[in-house]
Amino acid sequence: MSDKSVNQWKTLDKDLGRIWRLEQATQLIGRPLVAPGIALAFIVLATVxxxxxxxxxxxxxxxxxxAVGAYMALNIGANDVANNMGPAVGANALTLGGALVIAAICETAGALIAGGDVVGTISSGIVAPDAVADAATFVWxxxxxxxxxxxxxxxxTVLGAPVSTTHSVVGGVVGSGxxxxxxTAVNWASMGKIAASWVISPVMGGVIAAVFLAFIKSRILYRDDKIAAxxxxxxxxxxIMSGTFATYVAIKGLKKIVNVDLGAAVLIGLAVGVVTWAIVxxxxxxxxxxxxxxxxxVKKLFGIPLVISAGLLSFAHGANDVxxxxxxxxxxxHTVEAGxxxxxxxxxxxxxxxxxxxxxxGLVLFGPKLIRMVGSEITKLNPMRAYCVALSAAITVIVASWLGLPVSSTHIAVGAVFGVGFFxxxxxxxxxxxxxxRKGKVVAPDERKRRKLVRRNHFLTIAAAWVITVPASALLSALIYVILNAIA
Structure with a gap:
């Protein structure tokens, strides 16, 4: 082969190499844009x-x-659902892909099968309906x-902070209202209860989760015969888990099918719990x-119950929060059509x-970030600890319903994770x-600090996001209302 031919092949190889590197660079740059592109396509399809x-x-x-409603739903999937699936993924009871599939199916089923068919238009009495009786004003x-x-x-979601969907909507209604x-149009008594839930929800969830973890440690893990225990x-x-979830779903997820009061829901839960105990x-x-x-x-015995509890939480979340x-x-x-x-x-x-x-x-496209954060970056979870988180979330919602307290499922679940970690x-x-x-040794303060099992930076970020959710969404809503009103 002549030198000229060899040089031609070398030149071709160099050109192909440049094209290949350009393709790689294009893929690398374009990859982060895939999820937003699909999300935009969903919004367009929903609009059409x-x-x-x-x-x-x-x-x-x-x-x-x-279009805005579709955008809102995408963001709820990206942020809110992580609270249900994060513990199961962090405990390695579910892979991230498996969690996304189960959550997507259960959220959709909960919304379409048992989702509420009637909703208070002004977020449960936060703003008096007669205060914005004008149809055009109300729409904006x-x-x-x-x-x-x-x-x-x-x-x-971008900042990695799980926040309450309900509180965000309430803040928005307050700001524009x-x-x-x-x-004077705002029901400040209801707002006071919501503010109190910022503390009540996570503390209640954390305490209940810690109590169950303490029970498991004392009654099973620290026994000589762990298998018998x-x-x-x-x-x-x-x-207890199945009975609690039966009660939870009866209260929060079956309103569209049948109206169940708290007493009947508890009886349903007791019956389901006893039957489950006998079968299991x-x-x-x-x-x-x-x-x-x-x-x-022992930890292996909690794997399947944890997966089931995550699916049930997603079903109830879809039924309640959609x-x-x-x-x-x-x-x-309604306002545009009825006037x-x-x-x-x-x-x-x-x-x-x-x-x-x-x-x-939204869950499939953007959910993995917060699922990982809730499941593994706050504190290390295993199936037993994650089980305590899931059970605490359901029990806390039931207790709060009984006490008439407006609580956030997001705050409860994340609070339960912190409760497990701090315990x-x-x-x-x-x-x-x-x-x-016993051994005559004292652990140095620096060493004790190094052994902390909860990441403080996540705790501060999430707590700050919770506190400013209502004020931030209210201010943002007020600004948007002024702009929309000026355009109209």
Whole structure:
């Protein structure tokens, strides 16, 4: 082969190499844009679909609201659902892919099967309906609230802070409502209860989770015969879990199918719990046969119950929180079509579908970041600790419903994770101190600080996000309302 031919091949190789590197660079740059591109496509599809479904009652305002509602649903999926799936993923009971699939299915099923078909248009009495009786004003109040809540949740997701969807919507309604009708239009007693829930929700969730973890440690893990103790208590704990979730779903997730009061829901939970205990007891005995008498063996017994609890939490979340997300959209649709402001409105099927699908799409596209943070970056979780978190979330919601307290499922779940972490710190330090006293050793303060089991930076970031959610979304909503009102 001549030198000329060899040089030609070398030149071709260099050109191909440059093209290959350009393709790699293009893929590297374009990869972060894939998820936002799909999200934008979903918003466009939701907007077009709503326009086609409305037909003759087509309205530019409703179509714009549908686009904002789709954007809101995407953000809820990216932020809120992490609280349900994070502990299971952090405990390695579920892979991230498996968690995304289960959550997407259960969230959608909860929204479409048991989602509330009626929603309070002004976020459960936060703003008096007669204060914004003018239809045009009311539409802009709801539009500003919806958009501000979506933007705030989006920002919180970027910052890695799980925040409350309900509180974001409430803050949005308060901000635009004050600008539209003044401070007297706001029900400050309801706002006081919501502010109190910032403390009550996480503390209650954390305490209950810590109590269950302490029980498991004392009754199972620190026993000489751990397998025998597990055979006795794990079926009881699973029975408690199933009974609690039966009560939880009956209260929060079955309103559309049948109206169940708290007493009937508790009776349903007791019945389900006893039946589950009777079924699970022989299964746990069979599963534990041949297991080594150590903690790692016991942890395996909590894997499947944890996966089931995560799915049930997602179902109940879809049934309960989708209505909060699309409530302002449903209010806008009713007001534009009927021309008046109603205290409560029915949620059209197409609005609920947008909410349900949007949550699933947002979860798959943007959820992994917060799932990892909640599941593994606050404190280390295993199946037992994650089980305590899931059970605490359900029990706390039931207790809060009984006491009439407005609580956030986000605050409860994350508070339970912190509760488990801080209990582990306290328990570990107590055992280390007791061991040091017996051996005549004292642990240095620097070493004790190094052994902290909860990441303080996440604690401060999340606590700050919780506190400023309502004020931030309110200010943002007020600004958006002023802009929309000026444009109109």
């Amino acid at each position: 679909a709503s326009a086609l479904l409305l037909g003759a009652s087509f309205s530019v305002i409703v179509i714009a609201a549908a 109040v709801m539009m500003a609230a919806l958009l501000s809540a979506a933007l705030w949740i989006n920002l919180a 004050i600008v539209a009708a003044g401070f 597990a055979r006795r208590w794990v079926p009881v704990l699973i029975g 007891m022989p299964l746990i005995r069979r599963q534990s046969e041949g297991m080594e008498n150590r903690k790692k063996s 209505a909060n997300a699309v409530g302002p959209l449903a209010a806008i649709v 008046d402001v109603a205290a409560k409105v029915a949620i059209p099927a197409w609005v609920m579908v947008i909410g349900a699908l949007g949550i699933s799409v 582990r710190e306290w328990h570990s330090e107590r055992r280390t101190r007791a061991l040091g006293i």
